């Protein structure tokens with residue numbers, strides 16, 4: 001890099017010194033920490049985003065959020081040109097930048113990296129970064145730090161898109177890079193028109209009643225609730241009530257998808273009066289969605305309808321539409337394209353969901369935890385559906401399949417307009433527009449669930465009855481150094497330290513249908529334990545005994 005560029009980086013970075021003694025890592029979903037520690041990291045990620053934009057000759061996104069974490073935390077993550085997560089081979093550079101001890105080291109790192117990757121710094125006027133933030137109070141000043149980082153690469157442009165959900169920002173980045181309309185209004189219009197299309201295609205006589213019509217949504221006191229209020233105004237055909245939309249109440253405190261899924265209780269603002277009603281919960285940046293219904297016998301207990309069940313509903317619907325589309329076309333090879341359909345889960349998927357999906361004839365793949373892995377795998381199919389149990393997921397359609405489907409749809413419109421086949425083609429096209437192709441999106445996921453339930457004429461109870469979850473339990477164990485745990489087989493087997501897995505196997509074998517695995521968290525300084533068994537008591541006991549084992553092998557020796 002030239003002297004001018006170098007001196008700009010040196011002087012601007014000296015205004016954002018890193019907090020002493022803090023080591024940050026890009027982790028499962030970007031950098032996350034107490035917001036007071038993040039200014040320097042965010043500034044440096046701004047630089048990285050500008051370099052990434054130059055390197056890919058595309059628009060890059062930068063989102064300031066800590067999702068479901070407490071309001072005093074914040075974080076930053078990057079959207080790649082496709083709208084997906086930052087390419088994993090840049091993560092070590094992100095880590096190195098964030099942890100450079102001073103401006104000199106930082107400038108040197110950048111210089112080395114620019115040379116190594118052949119980044120055309122002299123073309124910086126073509127770098128453009130879209131910035132978004134959630135509703136956290138620290139967001140504004142952190143966004144400013146990110147801007148300072150971006151503009152310290154001479155010529156790079158930062159565009160502040162304001163308060164957004166994480167999936168909205170990813171959607172915009174993807175749309176911009178495909179030269180499509182990319183404003184927030186375009187996003188809302190695409191969602192509402194494709195939703196309307198699915199509603200208009202609902203078979204006559206589907207059992208609809210008032211109870212089935214109404215959905216109540218917990219907005220986690222965050223950006224999702226706020227945006228849903230806007231979407232609701234332009235939506236047609238959905239009776240929706242939004243609570244915890246952030247006007248009062250603290251972000252993620254006793255509310256939101258993470259709380260509902262982990263604690264299995266109703267969020268604040270919901271109670272016995274809601275018994276039987278279909279309810280949904282978003283997380284703090286609206287990329288996760290779970291459903292629930294409040295049980296009448298108090299204690300705020302709920303029936304949880306988690307990401308696995310959303311996945312099952314989507315898979316069922318897609319499979320049904322595909323088989324309708326391909327009906328009677330057995331001998332006409334050219335018309336009958338058999339797209340590959342795959343489902344992607346992690347080890348946290350409830351075993352009952354995996355059994356159900358297998359019995360339904362679906363191909364299931366497992367990846368390690370973290371959307372970046374699931375997304376990558378799902379993209380290998382013509383239609384790839386992925387979900388984490390916690391409610392993050394989406395449906396990906398390959399360009400090739402969409403191209404074929406478009407053609408088939410036009411053909412059917414001419415030869416058999418309004419036929420079942422034609423409707424199936426239109427539904428699949430509408431789903432591909434409704435569901436976010438960049439990342440899991442609670443807003444678009446919610447609309448798709450609502451449309452499918454209406455299509456099937458199902459209540460939340462009917463949906464929940466698809467299969468019965470096996471009782472499960474999750475625990476966290478603090479250990480001395482969680483990075484010593486190395487896992488294989490999509491995190492289901494510990495290969496290091498030696499001996500742990502054998503001990504886990506012996507313990508698990510004591511429980512009928514017992515399943516258990518441990519892995520180091522990518523977002524918290526803990527080891528997570530997951531156990532499943534035929535009764536809640538057995539799952540609890542299995543989880544506790546494995547947690548003790550982990551502590552014996554790796555902990556501080558308290559057990």
Ligand SMILES: CC(=O)N[C@H]1[C@@H](OP(=O)(O)O)O[C@H](CO)[C@@H](O)[C@@H]1O
Pocket residue numbers: 028029067348369370371388390392520521522523524528
């Ligand atoms: C068990 C669990 O829910 N893990 C979450 C959590 O990751 P951990 O690596 O387990 O901390 O946060 C990730 C990012 O939000 C999410 O992708 C993942 O599913």
Ligand SMILES: [Mg+2]
Pocket residue numbers: 067068283284285286287288
């Ligand atoms: Mg989130």
